[in-house]
Amino acid sequence: MVNAIPAAWRFSTADEVLFGCGVAERIGVEARHRNLSCALIVADPNMIKAGLVDTVQRSLRASRIASHVFEGGVPEPGTATVNAAAEMARAARPDLIIGLGGGSNMDVAKVAAAVYAHGGSAADYFGENRVPGPTVPVFAVPTTAGTGSEVTAVAVIEDEARHLKLAVASPHLRPRLAIVDPLLTRSCPAKVTAESGMDALVHAVEAYTVVSYDALDALPEARPQFTGRQPITDALAERAIRLIGRHLRAAVYQPNAVAAREGMHLAALLAGMAFSSAGLGAAHALQYPVGAATHTSHGLGTGLLLPYVVEYLLPAAPKRFARIAAWLGEDVKGMSAAEAGRRCVEAIQRLKQDVGLPMRLRDIGAREERLRPMAEQAATYQRLLRMSPRPLDVNALEGILRSAW
Ligand SMILES: NC(=O)c1ccc[n+]([C@@H]2O[C@H](COP(=O)([O-])OP(=O)(O)OC[C@H]3O[C@@H](n4cnc5c(N)ncnc54)[C@H](O)[C@@H]3O)[C@@H](O)[C@H]2O)c1
């Protein structure tokens, strides 16, 4: 596309990132440095059972910071969970909200902070730029190596009225501080490690292969959250893909292998930084209806679908997929870009199989006659599909679902 506006790009992420084994124990000191005095911790029963709420509360107590715990987090949360957390915030009046958990709890914390600051209820904030201003600071403490929500300007919440996963996207949703401690992921069940780890791979692959920033015809200030890939997001995505190729299998099968946990937590963080500026694509648009129909997790769905999406996209970006194949450890020397790109599909399928993800949609109970309605639903996620390097209409989306079925 010929672009009349000089090409320019922007990169945004969380204000600060603290990374390393044991950094969760510094959360109290970090809050104290910022003159904060009362925290609401958004958690769930698994966080309590694993002793992670205890770790955070101990650290807050040592810095004389009061804390309240919202224990109502659930996987793939909906508006009711966000509204309940915001209600608790209104009663406890915290000056800090901590999202402790996987993407689910972090997303609840981010949107609850918006509702607490600006009133109304969660559903009022669906869409782009509907949060009118800053919120109390949010610290995001991921306990899965997956979503990257600790640095993103997005939260994904089910609109319970419509049984639809929708995004709240706003720069005001970015956490003030991401506290990324690999040791917190050691209690993750293997299934959660595998599924969230595959989601991180999907983030990196989609961020690396969306359209380039100069394909979007708008000035940086007028752009949506997703602005297309650019040099910073390319570098982040490459490192994330290499790390996942090297560490995901070990993280799943040797849960206490600290090097693997570190590699995966760094990968998920970098992939989150990459996609949050560059964008995501069809694997995400298709996962929302697939997840709703089959009651499967976000990472299982995006991971299952990724190779079929890549197969469709190959002709549009063969060199990029060839590089991804090499980063995942494939020997592609001497191959044409098209041949090497095929290896990318095979490498992802092998990784899926090795970490125990189902291979096909029929394996998770998707019904063939529902594929068309799912494709129609996926086609409504234009904020994702407009980033695709190859155009995607309902027929193309249905084609991808059929190959995945
Ligand atoms: N905001 C974003 O940028 C973004 C990006 C991708 C996905 N998402 C959303 O994130 C959600 C998925 O998040 P997820 O994959 O991290 O899983 P999750 O947060 O749903 O967690 C899955 C399960 O694992 C448990 N768990 C998590 N960490 C644990 C630990 N260390 N020890 C023991 N149990 C643990 C949780 O309690 C939960 O039951 C979806 O709703 C998805 O749409 C958000």
Ligand SMILES: [Fe+2]
């Ligand atoms: Fe995702």
